[in-house]
Amino acid sequence: MEKKESAKERILRVANELFYQEGVRAVGIDRIILESEVAKASFYRSFPTKDDLVVAYLELHRMRSLAHVEEARERHPESALDQLRFLMRRIAERMSRPSYRGCAFMNTIVEFPEIGHPCHRKALESRNHVWAVVESMAQEAGLPDPRELAEQLRMLWSGAAMVAYINKSEFKPETFSSAALSLIDGQLNAG
Amino acid sequence: MEKKESAKERILRVANELFYQEGVRAVGIDRIILESEVAKASFYRSFPTKDDLVVAYLELHRMRSLAHVEEARERHPESALDQLRFLMRRIAERMSRPSYRGCAFMNTIVEFPEIGHPCHRKALESRNHVWAVVESMAQEAGLPDPRELAEQLRMLWSGAAMVAYINKSEFKPETFSSAALSLIDGQLNAG
DNA sequence: TTGACATGAGACAGATCTGTCTGTATCTTT
DNA sequence: AAAGATACAGACAGATCTGTCTCATGTCAA
DSSP states (O other), rough: OOOOOOOOOHHHHHHHHHHHHHOOOTSHHHHHHHTTTTTTTHHHOSSHHHHHHHHHHHHHHHHHHHHHHHHHHHHTTHHHHHHHHHHOOOHHHHHTTTOOOOHHHHHHHSSSOOOOOOHHHHHHHHHHHHHHHHHHHHHTOSSHHHHHHHHHHHHHHHHHHHHHHGGGGOHHHHHHHHHHHHHHHHHHHHO | OOOOHHHHHHHHHHHHHHHHHTTTTTHHHHHHHTTTTTTTTHHHHSSSHHHHOOOOOHHHHHHHHHHHHHHHHHTTTTTHHHHHHHHHHHHHHHHSTOOOOOOOOHHHHHEEEEEEOOOOOOOOOHHHHHHHHHHHHHHTTTTTSSHHHHHHHHHHHHHHHHHHHGGGGGGGGHHHHHHHHHHHHHHHHOO
């Protein structure tokens, strides 16, 4: 039997859609309350402040990002290099989806530039955490300079996220994945 | 003789520093008026709305970006390939400066996600204009697929700007420039 | 049935920001 | 010197957003 979605889950689902599609600052509490069909008091019982809701939203994206990394590990348990390649293709595919609106972490950091702000801090921690896991994957691949490659891939990946968001119509997933493979091969051939 | 800085110039200079360092939305009009030591009425005479000031700020960055491209052309008038390489090194150098806070265009687009908003529109147009000039440079370099390379470089360049902003302490200019050269060489060797 | 408690609808307070307006001082030009 | 334009300081209005509070309604268990 399908158990009913709780108020808190409904709020977070609605907030996730609105925050991601329209931006965190652009979406007010009233809008979320209206669309999740919940009372204001009920909302504030689940999330004492808007920041708390934003943190939950970012945590959701952190879990999803880690799930992709985990999927890559399961698909290619024998080769970290294949895991990396799979991850890049998986990312490229996600970025080319119509609903893709960039990286929630980067967008939130830019929307809340103040160092130490709860939203800024959570977004930065999430970004760093996810990337640390990817970097450890590069470490296992037995490359000449895994940190250097990981850093190059982070730049490329971050930029692809921005291009796929800002210049959506021009984004081609193969352009990203072939660039990623080119960087990987570049270091393989150099080493 | 040094002619005195006009009120409008002073406002724009102060606004540029504050908008770039702390974000456009985070900086209020009152703050700019205070720090540029001008009256509110004088401010609104020079810039009828805050959006007008933001547009002027973005125009400033557009001119600066184009100046870098122009410099590359002057330094290596004979080889578009060398122009590209020079530009990448020049960009890397700028990104490693302590005052670097990312790409004004991307940051503004993320801060104003609403399509058609004057600030969003101007930032997008500026970004696209600057990049069209860089892409034409790639076209002249006689590469097998200049559009593909330009697109890859745009991703890398955009991501490097974000990393240099968000993960400032970890950013190394050589990591970016070597990745850019790797992408260029990757296509040169493939062709 | 009834009482305890959660929920819905929405008014309200407080903060913050943009942009207008008023009154005074200063500067330029004739 | 006089007059008109310009600049300054700051009050004020209007909009917007977050978060609190009130009160009516519904739900579930004893």
